[in-house]
Amino acid sequence: MKNNNVNTAVLLCNSDKGMEEEVNADDTQDRRGKGDIAERLPTVDESPSGASAMLPPLPSDLDDEINDLYRLVPEVGNHFTILNKIGEGAFSTVYKARLKHYPEIQEMFALKHIVPTSHPSRIENELRCLLKIGGQDNVMGVKLCLRNKDHVIVVMPLFSHDKFQDILPVVTVSEVREYMRNLMTALRRVHEFNVIHRDIKPSNFLYNRQKKEYALVDFGLASGTMLTTPKDEEGCEWQKLEQTTTSAAAAKGIKPADTPCTRGKGRQAKDDRSPLSPSKKAAGERNKSNIVSTVKSGLQLQKAGPSWQKGPMHKPSFPPLVPNGLCDCYGKPVICQLCVGRNNQLAPRAGTAGFRAPEVLMKSPDQSTAVDIWSAGVIFLSILSGRYPFFRAQDDMGYLAQIVSLLGTEACVQAASSFGKLLTLSEQTPTVDLRSACLKLRGVQTSSRAASSGSHVTSEVRDSWAVISDTPFDLLEKMLDPNPSSRISAKDALQHPFFAEEDEGSSS
Numbered sequence: 001m002k003n004n005n006v007n008t009a010v011l012l013c014n015s016d017k018g019m020e021e022e023v024n025a026d027d028t029q030d031r032r033g034k035g036d037i038a039e040r041l042p043t044v045d046e047s048p049s050g051a052s053a054m055l056p057p058l059p060s061d062l063d064d065e066i067n068d069l070y071r072l073v074p075e076v077g078n079h080f081t082i083l084n085k086i087g088e089g090a091f092s093t094v095y096k097a098r099l100k101h102y103p104e105i106q107e108m109f110a111l112k113h114i115v116p117t118s119h120p121s122r123i124e125n126e127l128r129c130l131l132k133i134g135g136q137d138n139v140m141g142v143k144l145c146l147r148n149k150d151h152v153i154v155v156m157p158l159f160s161h162d163k164f165q166d167i168l169p170v171v172t173v174s175e176v177r178e179y180m181r182n183l184m185t186a187l188r189r190v191h192e193f194n195v196i197h198r199d200i201k202p203s204n205f206l207y208n209r210q211k212k213e214y215a216l217v218d219f220g221l222a223s224g225t226m227l228t229t230p231k232d233e234e235g236c237e238w239q240k241l242e243q244t245t246t247s248a249a250a251a252k253g254i255k256p257a258d259t260p261c262t263r264g265k266g267r268q269a270k271d272d273r274s275p276l277s278p279s280k281k282a283a284g285e286r287n288k289s290n291i292v293s294t295v296k297s298g299l300q301l302q303k304a305g306p307s308w309q310k311g312p313m314h315k316p317s318f319p320p321l322v323p324n325g326l327c328d329c330y331g332k333p334v335i336c337q338l339c340v341g342r343n344n345q346l347a348p349r350a351g352t353a354g355f356r357a358p359e360v361l362m363k364s365p366d367q368s369t370a371v372d373i374w375s376a377g378v379i380f381l382s383i384l385s386g387r388y389p390f391f392r393a394q395d396d397m398g399y400l401a402q403i404v405s406l407l408g409t410e411a412c413v414q415a416a417s418s419f420g421k422l423l424t425l426s427e428q429t430p431t432v433d434l435r436s437a438c439l440k441l442r443g444v445q446t447s448s449r450a451a452s453s454g455s456h457v458t459s460e461v462r463d464s465w466a467v468i469s470d471t472p473f474d475l476l477e478k479m480l481d482p483n484p485s486s487r488i489s490a491k492d493a494l495q496h497p498f499f500a501e502e503d504e505g506s507s508s
C-alpha cells in the first residue's frame, strides 16, 4: 500500500485532540434515517472470491454511489476497491472493500461512510470508542480513518456474520449461552470505560456462527465520561437530547437541530414532537392505550432538573408549585394548566425502537450503562421466545404498554417511582411467567419459521429446548428488571449460574 496518506489518516484517528475543528459537518441538518436496512442486506461473506473481477456487475445505482464515494474521498479510491454494499443504517453506509494495490493480500475491509451531517463530536466519539475500547473482548476495532472535508470513512476489519433472524429457529440452548456470554463480555468491556453504547440490538452485535466469533459495532450513539458531549453554538448538550435511529422517527422529520435552544426562535423543539412529550400528547396517548394512561414527571425530578436547564441559557421556568408542594393534577390521569406550562423534561432517547429501556421511554434524565443491559435482555428475550422483533408498537407509549403487560404493573410502577416518575395505569396486570411464555412462543415459532425458511430444525435443537433449565429465564428476568438501579450488570451477569452450565445436557 502507498502508505503516506493512510498513515496521516491513522494519526488523525489516534489524536486525542479530536476532530471537531477539522471536520466540517453541517450541524443543523438531521442524520439520514434509513432504519434497519442492514438487516435486509445479504449476509456478509468475507471470502476473497469477492474480488471485483469475479463478481457479477453491480447494479448501476450502486456503481454510481461507489464512484461518488471515490470522488468525495479520493483516498478511498487510491487505496481500496469497493466490492459491494454490506450495510446501511440510519447514520452510515458500510461497504466491503479490498486493498487496491496488493491483490495478494486477501484481507477484506468494512468501510463505514458516516453520514456527512453527523455532528463532529459524534464522529469523534465513535472513533474514540473503536480505538480505546475496541479490538478485544468482542468489541470491533478500527484499522484507519480517511477524511476529506465533511466525509469520514472508518475502515474496520470485515466481519463476516450471519443474520439474526436466520439463526433464531436453529440455535441450541448451548449456542444461546455462548452468544449471551459473548454479548455480556463485550458489554462488560464497554461499561468498564463508563461508556453506554445506547444502541444494543442484533444488527450491532455481529455473529459468525461457523467461526463462533462476535463483534459489537456501531458506537455512533455512545455516551460516557471519556466521550465529548456534542454542544451546539448555545451550549446545549446534544447528548441529552432525544435522538432516534428509527426510520419512523426519521420519516417524521425529527432533527438534531431541533434542540431546546431553538425554542423561542421560531423552530419547533424536538421534544414537542416526541411521542412521549408529556405536556401536549399525553391526553391523546391515553386514548390510544387503555393500559398506560399517564406518565408524568414527579416533583423530585422537576426540582433536580438536568444540568443544561441550570446554565445561563436555560434558567428553569417552571411555574411555582401549589402550596402543598403538588400541582393540581399530581397523581391524576389529567394534565393541569400548571403542568402544561412547564418546560418538558429532557432526557437522552438515543437508541432503536423496541430496545429502549423503561427509564429511556419514561424520559429519566439519569441513565446509566443499565440501558444497554435492558437492550441485551430484549435480544435474549427474542432468542428464548424465537420471536424477532419481540416488541412491536407505534410509539414509545405503546412499547411501554407492552413492557408493562409483560412485567406486570406493580414492578413497573415501582421502577418508575425509583427514578422519580409517576406511572398511572388504568388496569392491573400480573407478571407474565417468562419461562412458559417464551417456550410457548418458541414452540410455535420454531416449527413455523423453520418450515417457511426451509431450515432444518434438528433433533439436537429440539432436545436442547426440551430440557432447558430455569437459569436462562432467571438471568432474563434480572436483565429485564424495569428498575435500572437493581438491574444486573454485565460483570455480574457473567457470574450467573446460566453460564456455569456446561451444555444443554447438563442444564436439565
Ligand SMILES: Nc1ncnc2c1ncn2[C@@H]1O[C@H](COP(=O)(O)OP(=O)(O)OP(=O)(O)O)[C@@H](O)[C@H]1O
Pocket (backbone or CB within 6 Å): 035, 036, 037, 038, 039, 044, 086, 087, 088, 089, 090, 091, 092, 093, 094, 110, 112, 140, 156, 157, 158, 159, 160, 199, 203, 204, 217, 218, 219, 220, 245
Ligand atoms: N466491521 C464490519 N464488518 C462487517 N459488517 C459490518 C461492519 N460494521 C458494520 N457492518 C454492517 O453494517 C451495518 C451498519 O453498520 P453500523 O451499525 O455501524 O451503522 P449505522 O448506520 O449506525 O447503523 P444503524 O443505525 O442501523 O445501527 C451493520 O448492521 C452490519 O451489518
Ligand SMILES: [Mg+2]
Pocket (backbone or CB within 6 Å): 089, 203, 204, 217, 218
Ligand atoms: Mg448499527
